[in-house]
Amino acid sequence: MSTTTDPVRSPDPSTSPPRTEIVRVSVPERSFGSELRAIKIVWRRELIRYRSDRMRMATTLVQPLLFLFVLGSGLQRLSSAGTHGVDLKTFIYPGILAISVLFTAMFSAASIVWDREFGFLREMMVAPIRRSSIVIGKCLGGATVAATQGVIVICLAGVVHVPYNAVMIIEIFILQLLLAFSITAFGIMIAVRIKQMQSFMGVMQMIVTPMFFISGALFPASGLPGWLTVLNRLDPLTYAVDPMRRIVFSHLTISAAARRALDPGVTWWGWRVPTVLEAGVVVALGLVMLAVAIWEFSATD
């Protein structure tokens, strides 16, 4: 039993490779610079993953484009009286600019669940870096990916009768970047607590769909029933959709009546919230959620 040849034993020195000088490296003390480097590495990995995943690029665009072209074209005849001659697709377009970012950012946040399931998260957790660097890197990576995806939707402006104006494009891109950051932070805050991909997808559906429907991406946020008005003002996405619509509509030549009907703006007790404040709400929420995510992630074993 124990005296026969042991498959593990093979002490044959002649097969050992020739000796060479050992390359010895050392790991430096942790510093602010090393944390920045770690953030960059985590961020870059997200981008590498995104680049190699063409399917994801396509699939996250399907839903927004369905809403834009199918819903937009299909409901056109029903709604033409209410839109004062403006194409329904043009009206929905700003909403689509926001939700394409929403979907992609949530998907990016899923990568932390993915990494946990496939073990890679552990590799990062035992490295001599702060947990917060991992979360910040993930968040910036997801934001970059989502904003990139948003650019594809920006490119569709001409198809829905929106002029390509440099200032408009830059303003929208900045808004998308901020929104992408906040949504990714939100997604990561949830993802940190969830161990399985399937549960995350479920939770995500449960949160993302109402957020999208209530936000006013598909309808003007004025003259709604009271309960819906309250929900709409509480929905963070509202504060991204509204400024996007305002920016897009400021570059359209339409009647004053159409403008009043379609771009009424978001009001707090009758006061129209300015664009800068709306963007501020998005960023502030993002930072709060990022802080919660970091706190949660650092507390896990």
Next chain:
Amino acid sequence: MSLTDSNGATAAAISVRDLVKTFGEVRAVRGVNFEVATGEVFGFLGPNGAGKTTTINMLCTLAKPTSGAASVAGHDVVTERDGVRRNIGLVFQDPTLDGYLTAEQNLRLHAELYGVQSDLVKPRMQQVMEMVGLWDRKDSVVGTFSGGMRRRLEIARGLMHSPRVLFLDEPTIGLDPQTRRSIWDYIRELKEREEITIFMTTHYMDEAEWCDRIAIMDHGEIVALDSPETLKGGVGMDRVTIHTDDNDAAIAALERQFGIEAKTSEGAVSFGVPAGEEFVPRLFAEFGLPIRSVSISRPTLDDVFMSYTGSSIRDAEEDQSKHRNRVMMQMMSGGRR
């Protein structure tokens, strides 16, 4: 303790005192003590669920000890986590590679996470990948690798930053004999070439033989700790295993006729005697019950394990899995906590 001597003499690579870890009611590790010298290959042997992985997790700062203290490479695992992390390499039981990246990208990422000087990344990478025989596959996506290749790549990655202590948690589990053998070749080569301490867990007895010293762990406690030879010598008996039609009757007869205490293990009756080959003729001559087969073996680590824990490692694992199933059933019937 050797750690406290300040003149830089060979300090212990790992030093553990009264380490305890509890998860709620479950006491996974119940106060273990040991030291591992620099350059040693130290093995943790025990069935699944004995607390080996929990101990490793505490040593590599992934879990906080409930009480007690431990230091690795001269750094405390609780108060100097970064110091520990910079000096250890880890190969986990479960894969932790990024399957979407190439082998080279995985190692590069690791080197950057650890802040390895950029001009040394390439030569070091070539060295560790050549050691595990994967240099020619560096541009392949890890998702296309077999289980054995991945484990080898993980070992290479764990060595990228020249750690002083390398932790291997079941490095050969689930691998075929050839791959297991080659992984042991790497470990031995590593030990010769680099000044490194290796701490590993295993539940393969034949692998434990390769360690300089082994600690046998059972139910969260270290029940024996010494070199494999000393441990086997301590048992001092040959193990005789007989297959009979009625094991209980055979055990009773052995007790009555020879005063031998026998146990059933894996469906056979087994017992220890000082000189097996002299005892067997006596057994056939005097034993009344029919014996279908008999085998004698020199003391192995299995016997060592058995003499300290009272069961073979496989039986211990069955018990563990039964226990696990029971816990699972309770959890499912009682709802999740």
